[in-house]
Amino acid sequence: MTEMLASARHQRILDALREREQVRVTSLAAELGVSEMTVRRDLNTLAARGALVKVHGGATLDAAPTSNEPGFVHKLALESGEKQAIAQTAAGLVRPGMSIALNSGTTTYALAAQCTGIKDLTVVTNSPRIAEVFYAAANPSQNIILTGGIRTISDALVGPLSLSALGQLHVDLLFLGVHGMTAEDGFTTPNMLEAQTNQAFIKAAAQQIIVADHTKWGVTGLCQIVPLGQVDALISGHRLDPEAQNILRQSLDSLILA
Structure with a gap:
């Protein structure tokens, strides 16, 4: 042009x-x-x-870019179709008998609904909303572990109690929602305490999978969670920028487009 x-x-x-x-x-x-x-x-x-x-x-025109964090209900309406597609793809990786972790977020919330029927599943989460999805399903074979902590605007439980709980656990799969992702800054969040909690989730998991719709690319939050290359995989939507796809494929073991 x-x-x-x-x-x-x-x-x-x-x-x-x-x-x-x-x-x-x-x-x-x-x-x-x-x-x-x-x-x-x-x-x-x-x-x-x-x-x-x-x-x-x-x-x-006037918002603070890195520390601005919309509430859970506001984010729930954004890219809902793509989040459902990501959730369905992610749920296909979960097997009966696994232990999984889901951090607080609207994409992981969508994923929770896809996992309520899986037998003998142990779920660790710092999201009361996600825990309630599993409690409401009342699957007697599932074990739900909700960490303690201070509740943030995005309905995440964070702080020393959350870190202490996660430090004692080991899970097979982590599905981690993020606020933003860039080549330079990696995966980020606007909240420092959430960044620390998400880092604890990563340490507790044998395999780490980011779940993030395509609009998260090019967005930077205040705090880095982890560089791109320090997680195993990303599940995103097929509208993810082609240039971003190239960067992510070079950085990650796996990029999956739902």
């Missing part, structure tokens, strides 16, 4: 921001008739100029 076309896109993005206060990558791509990758590059350019601030899945 020519510079004039890029300038026109930038102006339309800024106009949309002034009108709506916040814009999403997926919506802008449809409105502008370009790829989501092009929109992300436009947002990067405008953010570098100080014209906007990138947030999860899009941009705003």
